[in-house]
Amino acid sequence: MAGYTPMIQQYLRIKAEYQDAFLFFRLGDFYEMFFEDAELASQELEITLTSREGGTEDRIPMCGVPYHSAAGYIEQLIARGYKVAICEQTEDPKQAKGVVKREVVQLITPGTVMEGKGREDKENIFIASITLLDENSFGLAYNDLSTGEIRATVVQGRIHELVNELAAIGAREVVVDPGHNPEHLKSFKERGSMAVSFEEVHSPHEDFTRLLEGIKGRPDLEKTVSRLLHYLFRTQKRSLDHLQPVSYYEGSQFMNIDYHSKRNLELTETVRSKGKKGSLLWLLDETKTAMGSRILKQWIDRPLINRHVIEKRQNVVAQLLEQFFEREELRERLKEVYDLERLAGRVAFGNVNARDLLQLKKSLQQVPGIIHVLDSLGGHAKEMSEGMDPCGDLAEILENAIMESAPLSVKEGNMIKDGYHSELDRYRDASRNGKSWIAQLERDERERTGIKSLKIGYNRIFGYYLEITRANLHLLDDTRYERKQTLSNAERFITPELKEKEALILEAEEKSMELEYQLFLTLREKVKEYIPRLQQLAKAISELDALQCFAAVSEARHYTKPRFSEDKKLWIQGGRHPVVEKVMQAQSYVPNDCRMDAEREILLVTGPNMSGKSTFMRQIALTAILAQIGCFVPAEEAVLPIFDKVFTRIGAADDLISGQSTFMVEMLEAKNAIDHATENSLILFDEIGRGTSTYDGMALAQSIIEYIHDEIGAKTFFSTHYHELTVLGETLGRVQNVHVSAVEQNGKVVFLHKVKEGAADKSYGIHVAQLAELPDKLIKRANSILEELEKGSGRQQAAIVPEKKPATAAEVDQQLSFFGESQKSRKKDSKAEKALEEIKSLSVLEMTPLEALNALYNIQKKIKSL
Numbered sequence: 110m111a112g113y114t115p116m117i118q119q120y121l122r123i124k125a126e127y128q129d130a131f132l133f134f135r136l137g138d139f140y141e142m143f144f145e146d147a148e149l150a151s152q153e154l155e156i157t158l159t160s161r162e163g164g165t166e167d168r169i170p171m172c173g174v175p176y177h178s179a180a181g182y183i184e185q186l187i188a189r190g191y192k193v194a195i196c197e198q199t200e201d202p203k204q205a206k207g208v209v210k211r212e213v214v215q216l217i218t219p220g221t222v223m224e225g226k227g228r229e230d231k232e233n234i235f236i237a238s239i240t241l242l243d244e245n246s247f248g249l250a251y252n253d254l255s256t257g258e259i260r261a262t263v264v265q266g267r268i269h270e271l272v273n274e275l276a277a278i279g280a281r282e283v284v285v286d287p288g289h290n291p292e293h294l295k296s297f298k299e300r301g302s303m304a305v306s307f308e309e310v311h312s313p314h315e316d317f318t319r320l321l322e323g324i325k326g327r328p329d330l331e332k333t334v335s336r337l338l339h340y341l342f343r344t345q346k347r348s349l350d351h352l353q354p355v356s357y358y359e360g361s362q363f364m365n366i367d368y369h370s371k372r373n374l375e376l377t378e379t380v381r382s383k384g385k386k387g388s389l390l391w392l393l394d395e396t397k398t399a400m401g402s403r404i405l406k407q408w409i410d411r412p413l414i415n416r417h418v419i420e421k422r423q424n425v426v427a428q429l430l431e432q433f434f435e436r437e438e439l440r441e442r443l444k445e446v447y448d449l450e451r452l453a454g455r456v457a458f459g460n461v462n463a464r465d466l467l468q469l470k471k472s473l474q475q476v477p478g479i480i481h482v483l484d485s486l487g488g489h490a491k492e493m494s495e496g497m498d499p500c501g502d503l504a505e506i507l508e509n510a511i512m513e514s515a516p517l518s519v520k521e522g523n524m525i526k527d528g529y530h531s532e533l534d535r536y537r538d539a540s541r542n543g544k545s546w547i548a549q550l551e552r553d554e555r556e557r558t559g560i561k562s563l564k565i566g567y568n569r570i571f572g573y574y575l576e577i578t579r580a581n582l583h584l585l586d587d588t589r590y591e592r593k594q595t596l597s598n599a600e601r602f603i604t605p606e607l608k609e610k611e612a613l614i615l616e617a618e619e620k621s622m623e624l625e626y627q628l629f630l631t632l633r634e635k636v637k638e639y640i641p642r643l644q645q646l647a648k649a650i651s652e653l654d655a656l657q658c659f660a661a662v663s664e665a666r667h668y669t670k671p672r673f674s675e676d677k678k679l680w681i682q683g684g685r686h687p688v689v690e691k692v693m694q695a696q697s698y699v700p701n702d703c704r705m706d707a708e709r710e711i712l713l714v715t716g717p718n719m720s721g722k723s724t725f726m727r728q729i730a731l732t733a734i735l736a737q738i739g740c741f742v743p744a745e746e747a748v749l750p751i752f753d754k755v756f757t758r759i760g761a762a763d764d765l766i767s768g769q770s771t772f773m774v775e776m777l778e779a780k781n782a783i784d785h786a787t788e789n790s791l792i793l794f795d796e797i798g799r800g801t802s803t804y805d806g807m808a809l810a811q812s813i814i815e816y817i818h819d820e821i822g823a824k825t826f827f828s829t830h831y832h833e834l835t836v837l838g839e840t841l842g843r844v845q846n847v848h849v850s851a852v853e854q855n856g857k858v859v860f861l862h863k864v865k866e867g868a869a870d871k872s873y874g875i876h877v878a879q880l881a882e883l884p885d886k887l888i889k890r891a892n893s894i895l896e897e898l899e900k901g902s903g904r905q906q907a908a909i910v911p912e913k914k915p916a917t918a919a920e921v922d923q924q925l926s927f928f929g930e931s932q933k934s935r936k937k938d939s940k941a942e943k944a945l946e947e948i949k950s951l952s953v954l955e956m957t958p959l960e961a962l963n964a965l966y967n968i969q970k971k972i973k974s975l
Contacts, residue, residue, distance in 0.1 A: 114164040115208045117143070123196055123213060130192035130216060133179065140195075141173040153189060154182050183217060190303055193217045216344040219303050220282025221254050223458055230448060231394075231402035233258075237280040237302070238337035239271065240329065241289070247271045248333035250355070251280055254341065256403075256450040257351035257457070257644065259320065261330045262358050272296045273368035277410060284340045307340050323355040330357070351457035351640050364412035364737055365754040365785075369778050373757040374730055375688070376409050389731060392688050393740065395661045397443035400450050400647055401654025408655060412737035414751055416673055422656060422739025423670060424489045429660035430741075435482050439657055442475045442482075449647035453640045461633060463515035463524040469636070469643075470507035473500050476646065479653070496649045503639045510632055519629050522622040530628055536621040543614035547573065550607065560584050565607070573611040574601040659740040666691070668741035671732075672748050677788075679705040679729075679824060683745035686728035687735070690743060699862040700745070701725055705824055709845050711814060713838060714828040714864075716849030717873035719880075721862040722828040723759055725849065726793045729826060730755055733791060750824070754790040756782035758797060772800030779813060788822040795828045807831045818843055835868035944971050 113121065120143055124132045131150060133140035142150050143163075147170040151158035160168035174182045183193050195217065200210045217223075220236025233253045240248035242263065249271070250261040264271045271293075275283060280302045285294065287306040294304040317338055324330045334355055341349060372380060379387040385394075390409055396402045413419050429436045447468040455461040476499040483494035515524045527534060551565045560581045567573050571593055577585060578599045594601040662668070666687065674680075683700040690698045699721075705712065714722050732742045733752050758778040775797065782792050797813055798806025810827075811834055817825050818841050838846040848869035850861045858876035875891050951964060 112165045114162075117163045117169065119208050119211060123194075123211065127192075127194040127213060127216070130194040131186060132194050132196055132213075133174075133183070134196045135176065135198050135211065136173070138176055139173040140176055140179050141171060143169050143171050145170075147172040150186075153191075154185060156182075184222070187217060187219055187222055190219060192219075214346055216346075218282055218305070218344060220280070221341065221344055222281075223255050223454065223460070230399040230451070232406075233279070233403055235278050235280045236282045236284065236337070236341075237275060237278070238284040238333050238340070239275075239289075240286070240333040240336070242329050248329050249274060250330065250334040250337050251278060252337060252341065252352070254345070254349075255454045256400075257349075257353045257454055257640075258450075259334065259337075259353060259355045260358060261324055261334055261355050262360060263330070265360070268293055268296055270367075272299075275302050276368045277366075277371060284337055286336070305340070307336060307343075320352055320354050323357050327357070330355075345458075347459060349457060350637055351454045351644070353641075353644060361753075362414070364414055364734070364752055366410075366412070366734075367756070367781060369781070370755055370757040371410070373759045374727060374734075374755075376734070377406055387688060387692065389688060389734070392691055393658060393662055395658040396654045397440055397657075398446050398651065398654050399448045400651040401443070401658065403450075404648075404651040405655045405658065408738045409734070412734050413739070414737065414753055416751055419673075419737055419739055419751075421489050422659075423741075425493065425656045426659045426663065426739060426741060427670060428486050428488060428490050429657050430664055432486060435486055436657055436660055439479060439482050439653070440661070442478050443650070443654055443657070445475045446472045446650060449643050449650065453643045453647070456633060456636050457640060459633075461636075462517055462519050463511050463629065464517060466507055466511050466632070466636065467513065467515060470504055470511065473504035473507075476500070476650075479650070483653075493649060493653055496645070498642050498646050500639055500642055500646065503636065503642075506632070506635065510628075520622065520626055522625045525625050525628050530624070533621060533624050533628065536617040536624065539613055539617035540621060543610055543617065546610055547607075547614075550610075558584055558587070566601075571601070572603075572615070573607050574603055575607065576601050656739070663741035666743060668735075668743050669745060669747060671736040671742045671744075673736075674748050674750050677705075677707050677710075677750050677824075678748055679703065679750060680746070680748040681729070681732060681744050682747070684728055684732060684747070685743040686724050687731055687743045689724055689728075701728075701862075701864040703729055703864070708843060710822060710843040711818055711825040711827060711841070711845070713814070713835060713844055713846050713868070714826060714848065715830070715832060715835060715846065715869035715872075716828075717851045717858060717860065717869070717871075718830075718877045720849040720851050720860045720873075721864075722849050723795050724862075725864055726795060726826045726828060727757075727759065730757065730791060730793055750789065752789060752791045752824070753787060754785060755793075756786055756790065757793040757795075758782065759793055759795040775800055783813070783816065783821070786817075786821050786823045790821075790823040792817065792823050792825040794825065796830065797827070799830070803831075807833060810834060811837065814844065815841065830872050830874075832868065832872070838868070941972070944968055947971075 120132070120134055123134070124146075131142060131146050134142065147158060150156070151172045154172075154174070156172050156174065158170060158172050161171045163169035186193055193216070194213045195215045196211050197214045198209050199212050199214075202209050218236070220234065222234055234255065235251045235253055237249060237251040239250075242248055245266060247264045248261070249264050250259065252259045264274050268290075275297060283297050283302045283304045284307045285304055289304075289306065297304045317335060320338065321331055321334060324334060338352075341352075366374075366376070371377070375388045377388050377390045378385055385391045390406055393409070394402055394405060396405055413422075429439070449469070449472055452461070452465055452469050452472075455465055476497060480494045480497050480499065483490045483497075510525060510529050512524055512526050525533060527537065547565055551563070554565075554575065555561055555563050560577055562578055562581060564576050565573060566576055574593055575590070576599050582600060589604045589606075590602040591604065592600060593603045681701075681703040684703060685698050685700050703712075703725075714726065716722050728743070732744065732747060733749055733755065735742045736747065736749050737751065756778075758775060779794065779797060782790075782794075786792055794813070798808075798810040800806070801809075810829055810831055814825075814827055814834070814837055817823060822843075835846050837844045845866075846868040847864055847866055850863050850865050850869075851873055852859050852861065853873070853876070858873045858880070875888060875895060878891065879888050947968060951961075
């Protein structure tokens, strides 16, 4: 290091503390990177790699980005899983002796992103912390730094349940203690969470007492939350006044939907595209604010099981649905409300600007009107308004302080209104009047000297000056004029009056900007005092936004208010799949009824592929979820039990990341449902057992149905193509057969998409293959094989062996030459006999595919040598 320049030495000292991050090293108007950082960043960001002298013979690799546009570059790096350490100048270069002092002022990680041009405002970005409590439980805490919300819970179960929970909340980063199980860290990464080891800190932080109030007396969770908070304070290196007290919850307070079921039901993103469009969230999201959209997603992720709270939401939705004009006024006002949660976060973080405060003011100005509308509605809507603090005193302060045309920069002035501060007004008056005085002086001097071309100019070196051309110098006889600069065709002068006014004007402008900046910082600190009130207001506004969105969707899609039963009754008349119905648009969606009760708990659903079995099953689950988040449902009438858990096994694919086959994924999802379902749960099983042989699959399917029937008693939908299972409708008391109907016309199948009582008579699989336009010869052969199979005992037999042409003499000779005597020689071949014995001795069912391939290769070599 000794051979490097002092600046590069400073860089290397700081970089040594942040080896796992890009170091954005501030030099003037750029963030520069050097050495390996520069080489990697130039590739990742596609920016030019250059070099510079560093005090050694070899030039140092270097690249950089402008500081004013660094946010976009930082966002790119964070999105790819990197960290970025922001290193700023911490002293005035004019006052520095030697190298300007610099230090890292913030470490940005995937879980601590506060802002970015491409950031999805409608999403939470969570960072989590976990603690292993015992073999079957974990402490979990997570935070969205931009909104300040912190939640904590205990996850019961093994690592699988924890990974599912982290995936469900979408944690970008997980903070663990250094001794955590490496296999766990691998599991986190596979589900999209970057794991960070963080040394346990035992010293309490002054800000922790208030934040830990919600989990007081829970040392298991206090340790988990403290690790998270220490990590946040350590990386952000500033006061985080917007962090909210920990909100503790238990999983039993909400409908439990595991990660796989959320994915199968496409609640917040689709299975195929991983995007929002086509999901339940996409259908519902008619919110007007970003914070409303975020809470809507949270509600979908965690439906309620408290009937009283659900019905309160329903009642507000009903009020808004009935009062069209009031609802439209609310929607118009909500359009003008900015993201209060993140504005409060920016205030606390210290990166708020004058335009942000204008947005805050405009948002607060909408609140009195919102409260007035809710009060006029009465009932539960009026109760919501009682929790809304309009923060009128803050709105008034901002109205008096901030100019409507305030710039983005907080150091260029023109932010604070006239009349807000008397000293600032004096500076501005001096600056404005001083320039008027200069213009008047120019006119007076022209008249007094008779020099019409005399002018007063300004530059940064000489300040203000009077300029007279050489041709007019003989007219100047004023002793007050002091020569300042000689040009080729003119002379520049100053006078005592001009210098005095110049000092006043320049001082006024400089001090005006300095004073404005200080006034803005003071105003920002004042706004900080309102952060808890703003966060409480944001929560109330976001909940109202989500409920008005339910009303808007329910009206547009003709949804009805569901009722809840006490006797496990499920009755849906004219039910529809909400997302499929919207996607179909003008096409006619075929509604279906569904009836279940204590005597009819398992519906065995049969019918052709593409007939709508999976759609029917999904729409029941989505209807239950919509009901339990407080929304109306897509049906003519709906009576539902309140479900504690929903499990789905619909569709499957290989989990290549975990090395699990389709059938193993199917079995694991089935096991999860069977292990955790209760009599108050909802289970959807689609084609269980088809990933293995027919008899294996049928045996598993039947035993699963029997187990659910005898041991669990959950409401269950079980679709299958094993028609042999329909006999269970006669042997098991609470199993009922239903089918999705189809008819055959002119040799082609027509799907009616209507669910009817009883079992389907056939699967129409070959008809579906025909619809897919497989070759006619193939379809004809399949029908022929099907006819042969159907002549059997009713169960699927071994595959029909195709007829073979008589073997030619040459072929017979070739076969005999392998297994016995040749027609040519009739001599016994000892090598062929050995190969045959080796084949007979193989235990094929106990071999792995690789072992079988190797054995086949060795036998082939022996045969080729005959």
